[in-house]
Amino acid sequence: QVQLQQWGAGLLKPSETLSLTCAVYGGSFTDFYWNWIRQPPGKGLEWIGEIHHSGSARYNPSLQSRAFISVDTSKNQFSLKLTSVAAADTALYYCARGMLARPRGWFDPWGQGTLVTVSS
Amino acid sequence: SSELTQGPAVSVALGQTVRITCQGDSLRSFYASWYQQKPGQAPLHVMYGKNNRPSGIPDRFSGSSSGNTASLTITGAQAEDEADYYCSSRDSSSLHVIFGGGTKLTVL
Numbered sequence: 019q020v021q022l023q024q025w026g027a028g029l030l031k032p033s034e035t036l037s038l039t040c041a042v043y044g045g046s047f048t049d050f051y052w053n054w055i056r057q058p059p060g061k062g063l064e065w066i067g068e069i070h071h072s073g074s075a076r077y078n079p080s081l082q083s084r085a086f087i088s089v090d091t092s093k094n095q096f097s098l099k100l101t102s103v104a105a106a107d108t109a110l111y112y113c114a115r116g117m118l119a120r121p122r123g124w125f126d127p128w129g130q131g132t133l134v135t136v137s138s
Numbered sequence: 139s140s141e142l143t144q145g146p147a148v149s150v151a152l153g154q155t156v157r158i159t160c161q162g163d164s165l166r167s168f169y170a171s172w173y174q175q176k177p178g179q180a181p182l183h184v185m186y187g188k189n190n191r192p193s194g195i196p197d198r199f200s201g202s203s204s205g206n207t208a209s210l211t212i213t214g215a216q217a218e219d220e221a222d223y224y225c226s227s228r229d230s231s232s233l234h235v236i237f238g239g240g241t242k243l244t245v246l
Contacts (some may be wrong), residue, residue, distance in 0.1 A: 053235070063173075063181065063224050065235035076234060112180055116235075123228055123235075124171040126183035126192060 020045035022129040024113045026098075030136050036100040040113030040129055041093070047071055051116035052096040053125060054087060056109040064109075068116055069096055103136045110134075140164060140229050142238035149244040150215045158241045160208045160225030167230040170208035172201065175222045175240075184223075185210055212243075220245045 026038035040052070054066040067077035069087040077085050081100070089096045100107060113129040142162040150156035160170050169188060173181035183192050185201040198216070202209045208227075212219055225238040 055237075062240045063226075063237040065226075065237060068235070076232070078234065118228075118233070121167060121230075122169040122171070122187040122190075123226075124183055124186040124192075125173070125181075125226070128180040128182075131180050 020115060020127055022113050022115065022127055024111075024129040024132050026111075026132055026134070028133055028135060030103050030134065032104050032136060032138055033102055034136075036103050036107065036111075036134055037097065038111055038113070038132055038134075039095055039097045041095045042115070043094070045115075047091060047094045049117075051118055052087075052089060053114045053116045054085075054098045055112045055114055055125070055128075056107075057112070057131075058106075058109040066098065066100075066111075103134075105136050108134065108136045140232075140234065140236055142170075142225055142227060142236050144223075144225060144238035144241045146239070147242040147244070149246055150212070151246050152217065153214055155211065155213045156215055156243065158210045158212075158223050158225075158243065160210075160227075160238045161206055162227060162236065162238075163206055164227045164229055164236055165203060165206050165208050168228045169203060170201070170225045170227050172208075172210045173224045173226065174219075175224065176220075181224065215243075215245050217245050219243060 024040040048071045051068040053068040069075040114125040172185035175181045189201040
């Protein structure tokens, strides 16, 4: 059974860089897209971006200038960096495995979530 | 457009049937997937494709799609089904992921 375990700093000051990593245990790393999704407190889900094991990545246009997702296939890990954070970036950040098989796709499983708070 | 619209809230009596809908142009060319989220928990994948349940999801959950609308139906709702439900799809050209705003389901 595939499990995703994520970690990273939970408290940042404005203008700092958010950095999170997600490790994948079990299952194939090469057949899927590896995603970051966030959820501000009390609000809905927002897709940040995804990366394939080949390194090909896509980003939410609203975050593309600040987000960078990388992959380390030797460790079955992928990471998110979000630069110049502000209070609006305060959210629960989830990693998730994505399957894309047009015209269908899904996210399963999800990591446990990391609460990132941006405050001065 | 690259938006998915869900009603904010719906309620259902215990044991009755409820349908949660999701509308958006992307659904004309890309199926929705659905996620259940209970307070303090990560989202759980409950439906994908035309009407496909992941392993372990009860068969009271079903899905359908027509035109620009996707639906998640719970037949015989249980108390444990009370949760927020999110739909997701992709823009057919950019393949960017889109989430609906979520629907809060209350089981009475």
